[in-house]
Amino acid sequence: AQSVTQLDSQVPVFEEAPVELRCNYSSSVSVYLFWYVQYPNQGLQLLLKYLSGSTLVESINGFEAEFNKSQTSFHLRKPSVHISDTAEYFCAVSVKAAGNKLTFGGGTRVLVKP
Amino acid sequence: EAQVTQNPRYLITVTGKKLTVTCSQNMNHEYMSWYRQDPGLGLRQIYYSMNVEVTDKGDVPEGYKVSRKEKRNFPLILESPSPNQTSLYFCASSTRGGNYNEQFFGPGTRLTVL
Numbered sequence: 001a002q003s004v005t006q007l008d009s010q011v012p013v014f015e016e017a018p019v020e021l022r023c024n025y026s027s028s029v030s031v032y033l034f035w036y037v038q039y040p041n042q043g044l045q046l047l048l049k050y051l052s053g054s055t056l057v058e059s060i061n062g063f064e065a066e067f068n069k070s071q072t073s074f075h076l077r078k079p080s081v082h083i084s085d086t087a088e089y090f091c092a093v094s095v096k097a098a099g100n101k102l103t104f105g106g107g108t109r110v111l112v113k114p
Numbered sequence: 115e116a117q118v119t120q121n122p123r124y125l126i127t128v129t130g131k132k133l134t135v136t137c138s139q140n141m142n143h144e145y146m147s148w149y150r151q152d153p154g155l156g157l158r159q160i161y162y163s164m165n166v167e168v169t170d171k172g173d174v175p176e177g178y179k180v181s182r183k184e185k186r187n188f189p190l191i192l193e194s195p196s197p198n199q200t201s202l203y204f205c206a207s208s209t210r211g212g213n214y215n216e217q218f219f220g221p222g223t224r225l226t227v228l
Contacts, residue, residue, distance in 0.1 A: 009154060032214045043118070043204055043219035044157075051214050090156055094214070101172070102217060104149075104156035 002027035002093050004105035012111045013081055021076040021108045023091035033074040034092040034102070035065055044090065050074065061085075086112045116141045118220035120205050126226045127195055135190045135223050137205030144210045146188040147172070147217070148180065150201040157204065163188055164210075195227040 007022040025031065032051050036044040048059040055067040065076045074091060091105040118139045127133055139146065147162040149172075159172030163182040177199055179191040188207075192199060205220040 004156070006156075036219075041221075043221045044206075044217075045219070046216040049214075049216075101159060101162070102157075104158070106154045106156045 002031060002095055002103050004091050004093055004103055006089075006091055006105035006108050008108050009106065010109045010111070012113060014113050015083055016080050018079050019077065019081050019085075019110060021089050021091075021110070023074045023076065023105060025072050025074065025091070025093045027072075027093060027095060029095055031093045031095055033065075033067060034094070035059075035063070035074075035076050036090045036092060036104075038088045038090065038107075040087070047076075047089070081110070081112050083112050083114065086110060116218070118205055118207055118218050120203075120220040120223050122223060123221065124224050126228065128228050129196055130194050133192050133195060133225075135192075135203060135205075135225070137188045137190065137220060138186050139188075139205075139207040139218070140186065141207060141218065142185065143207035143218070144185070145217075146182065146205065146207045148178070148188070148190050149204045149206065150174065150199075151204060151222075152201055160190070160203075195225075197227050199225065200227045201225060 003026050005024045013019045034049045035047040037047045038044045048057045050067045058064045063078045088107045088109045090107050092102045121136045144165045148160040149157040151157045158174045161180040163169045203223045206217040208217045
């Protein structure tokens with residue numbers, strides 16, 4: 001079975017500063033990797049995903065994540081955050097061979113301060 | 115507008131009183147799923163359905179039931195709720211092959227069992 005660990009439960013950061021959210025996974029088979037974002041009082045939305053190909057993936061709002069197979073990591077970064085990036089971020093994996101199951105990490109709450 | 119809807123959004127009930135949380139999607143998705151979100155644990159899958167009349171247990175199915183009589187609806191039933199089922203519940207849907215496709219989430223149902 002696969003598992004996901006998000007190493008930081010909360011990350012306070014000042015506006016316009018960079019942020020990195022760490023995600024490590026374990027799986028005995030190949031996986032797809034996702035980051036979902038949950039804004040206050042809303043459901044989750046897909047931020048970006050890695051399926052194959054280039055190990056660096058980007059979102060439309062300036063986030064990027066890099067798949068590192070040797071370190072089994074998929075860390076999320078943004079070079080300059082905005083107040084509107086305040087949210088909870090979830091890393092998730094799914095196994096290529098098995099259905100639609102997503103396994104989520106515990107989440108990282110990002111609080112952007114002015 | 116493509117969306118997943120859940121009702122009710124908030125519910126306070128008492129131990130043992132049967133309740134149903136409805137979920138509906140208008141995207142003609144084959145796959146639907148229920149998750150519960152608890153602090154520090156991320157989202158855990160309760161039940162999922164690959165298509166009409168096809169349902170299966172997720173990681174935490176105890177105390178829950180589901181049905182999939184129509185493609186668009188996937189209600190979650192708690193026959194005899196207990197306080198440990200106090201949680202935030204999300205319904206999600208995706209196309210077949212949702213392990214690499216985006217899952218679309220509803221806005222959530224916050225349930226308190228006294």
